Amino acid sequence: MSLKRLGVIGCGGIADVVLTTLAKEIATPLAQVSLLVPTQFVGQARALLDRLGDKLAVSRSSHTDVASLLADNPDAVAECASHVAVHDYGPAILEAGRDLIVISIGSLSDEALYTRLAQAATTGGARLVLPAGALGGIDALSAARLSGLESVVYTGRKPPKAWKGTPAEKLLALDTIKEPVVFFEGSARMAATVYPFNANVAATLAIAGIGLDSTQVRLVADPGIERNVHEFAVRSACGDFAVKLEGRPSPANPKTSLLAGYSVARELINRAGGSVVI
Structure with missing residues (x-):
């Protein structure tokens, strides 16, 4: 190569x-x-x-x-x-x-x-x-898959402005919320379909791990943060682990992690x- x-x-x-x-x-x-x-x-x-x-x-x-x-x-x-x-x-x-x-x-x-x-x-x-994109720990997830995965749960937290231009605008008053709000819970397939420019990481996790329909996703608008926060927890036959990464938003597009x-x-x-x- x-x-x-x-x-x-x-x-x-x-x-x-x-x-x-x-x-x-x-x-x-x-x-x-x-x-x-x-x-x-x-x-x-x-x-x-x-x-x-x-x-x-x-x-x-x-x-x-x-x-x-x-x-x-x-x-x-x-x-x-x-x-x-x-x-x-x-x-x-x-x-x-x-x-x-x-x-x-x-x-x-x-x-x-x-x-x-x-x-x-x-x-x-x-x-x-x-590529792993905005996530870390994909190598560990892919390895754990070989042992057998029990569950993979992803939580994506972003500032309210990062959810503008998405269906979240119809669910939340993004300019005025004061506390973190979970506005989506469902499969990685649904998250990547409904929030395509924000949930690439959920699809990455799913493809590397337990699949698009079995990977669970929570999306959160959080006025208390300025960075895009990606967290996922894994349970597998070879061990359990969790990964958290606070990514800086791209200056060109706050929906994307740098x-x-x-x-x-x-x-x-x-x-x-x-x-x-x-």
């Missing part, structure tokens, strides 16, 4: 973190970095690539269709955009034999899409890669370097 030519879907906050970190951390520039964005964001994509320049890659380009991105022959493509991007571009990328690194993991709560991506990966001889971008960057740095940290 090596990385000389990289494709990235998106040019927003996560993509910025990923590419800026790569430019800083890799020993030698990549040969090519190609961005796939909607037409209205081509200027923003070019500005990002121009800012990072030769520290990032010898050659840099932006595209508005997946065929032209693939024509640049990326070794891997990192999705840093949205659930829609996974649906629209993921199968074609995998069928072309390119590994696809997905950060919008909540999109995989759609069983039909997940199956389609898995089939495309088999057809193309590629891998669908799911750590998500660094998680993708770590995956790419592992590919570009001579050693791998897991």
